[in-house]
Amino acid sequence: MKRLLLLLLPAVLFAGQPRFARLGEFDGVVDVQLHPADPWSLAERNLTLREGAWLRTGSVSRAEIELDEGSAWRLGPDSQIEISDYTLLSSGQRLTVLSLDHGVAWFTGEPLGKDSMMLVVPGAQVTFIRGARVRLEAGIAESRISVIEGIVRLSCPAAEIDLREGQSVRVEPGNRDRFVLDREFAPMDLDRWSEDRDKILAAPASMNHVSQRFGLADLDASGQWLQTDIGAVWKPRVEDGWLPFKNGHWRWYDGLGYTWVSTDTWGWAPYHFGRWTRKNDLGWVWVPSSQKTTFKPGDVYWLYGLRMAGWGPLAPAEDWNGTGTPQQYLKVNTTWAAFPQDAQVLEPSGFTGRPDDPLAISVFGVALPSPAFVP
Numbered sequence: 001m002k003r004l005l006l007l008l009l010p011a012v013l014f015a016g017q018p019r020f021a022r023l024g025e026f027d028g029v030v031d032v033q034l035h036p037a038d039p040w041s042l043a044e045r046n047l048t049l050r051e052g053a054w055l056r057t058g059s060v061s062r063a064e065i066e067l068d069e070g071s072a073w074r075l076g077p078d079s080q081i082e083i084s085d086y087t088l089l090s091s092g093q094r095l096t097v098l099s100l101d102h103g104v105a106w107f108t109g110e111p112l113g114k115d116s117m118m119l120v121v122p123g124a125q126v127t128f129i130r131g132a133r134v135r136l137e138a139g140i141a142e143s144r145i146s147v148i149e150g151i152v153r154l155s156c157p158a159a160e161i162d163l164r165e166g167q168s169v170r171v172e173p174g175n176r177d178r179f180v181l182d183r184e185f186a187p188m189d190l191d192r193w194s195e196d197r198d199k200i201l202a203a204p205a206s207m208n209h210v211s212q213r214f215g216l217a218d219l220d221a222s223g224q225w226l227q228t229d230i231g232a233v234w235k236p237r238v239e240d241g242w243l244p245f246k247n248g249h250w251r252w253y254d255g256l257g258y259t260w261v262s263t264d265t266w267g268w269a270p271y272h273f274g275r276w277t278r279k280n281d282l283g284w285v286w287v288p289s290s291q292k293t294t295f296k297p298g299d300v301y302w303l304y305g306l307r308m309a310g311w312g313p314l315a316p317a318e319d320w321n322g323t324g325t326p327q328q329y330l331k332v333n334t335t336w337a338a339f340p341q342d343a344q345v346l347e348p349s350g351f352t353g354r355p356d357d358p359l360a361i362s363v364f365g366v367a368l369p370s371p372a373f374v375p
Helices: 002-008 189-202 217-222
Strands: 021-027 030-033 047-049 054-057 062-066 072-075 080-088 094-109 116-121 124-128 132-138 143-149 151-156 159-164 168-172 175-182 223-228 231-236 248-253 257-262 274-279 283-288 300-305 308-313 335-338 362-365
Touching: 021 030, 047 248, 047 257, 054 062, 054 072, 062 189, 072 189, 094 189, 116 132, 116 143, 124 143, 132 151, 132 189, 143 151, 143 159, 151 168, 274 308, 308 362
Parallel strands: 094 116
Antiparallel strands: 021 047, 021 062, 030 054, 054 080, 062 072, 072 094, 080 094, 094 132, 116 124, 124 151, 132 143, 143 168, 151 159, 168 175, 223 231, 231 283, 248 257, 274 283, 300 308, 300 362, 308 335
8 A cells, every 4th residue: 555655646745744543432443553663552631643543443333533734534343554755845835645444434624735645544545636535444355445425536456436425445465457437326324424524524603813723623522712901712611620641641643742642622732832831810721823724832931940840831922942841830720640760651540749949859851751762
């Protein structure tokens, strides 16, 4: 499958900036492999996904991935996919290549401007030329591509044609000349689930306040937008005593650093695009970033000492370089976790070693020391 892609895409296209996708809602057992050499591990909502990541679902499971330009990639039961190419060129063009290894998947998307958007199954691939919704199936002997809405361009060894709404193609990876065009295809139960999710993600009200295009529908359902003296802010519906960057944990990513994975259902955009501040009359509110494409692992100040680390939210527009005291530093604003040597995950829940005088036993920093390289 990768060999086919290498033949089709010029080598110059592989040089680009990384992009980030969100693992959104899922049901059942979902496993993830964040880097090609990593072992499989249980997936988590709001997990950051990059190029090279693999996902697989159990026998009664399903999952949804939201991409940064607003498209959605969904898996049905017993399915496995790869984010094969997911980069941003210096020209601003986004390259998206998603591969279904086996199982069934749905994709809804539209290439914007000069973006390139491609889906791959064993024996064939489809390129999006405008907005469309498709269903992909990959079995042992054959692959099927069905167009639910729109038009896509199919390429396989036996043909290159435009597939239109209601049409379906079957190919056999082991028989390069085998090609069957069906004028209709049978619906699946999960077609309705994918369509319902498309409607939820299509036009969230939060899009009127932020420039990001993913992770916004959860904001509509979990809080409200308010106009303040610093502009539009979002206030979540949370319990008393809630604190940003407390419900979740930090996970190490090579080239990115410790990245926040929130257990709040809405915890994607507010932790990676913008900052938090506490307004006396409102409590904690999220102030969106004015920079459209700048993904942050989590804008916090760090404190670290002997086998422990702490963090708290940086203030909006604060340019903090690790020296001096951050504007929003307070003991009550700081969350702590054990920080053993070469930690891949920092988990605050259950940590009981919170210091009475943090500045006496720890120092500020813009980042934590990275784990040692593990072959």
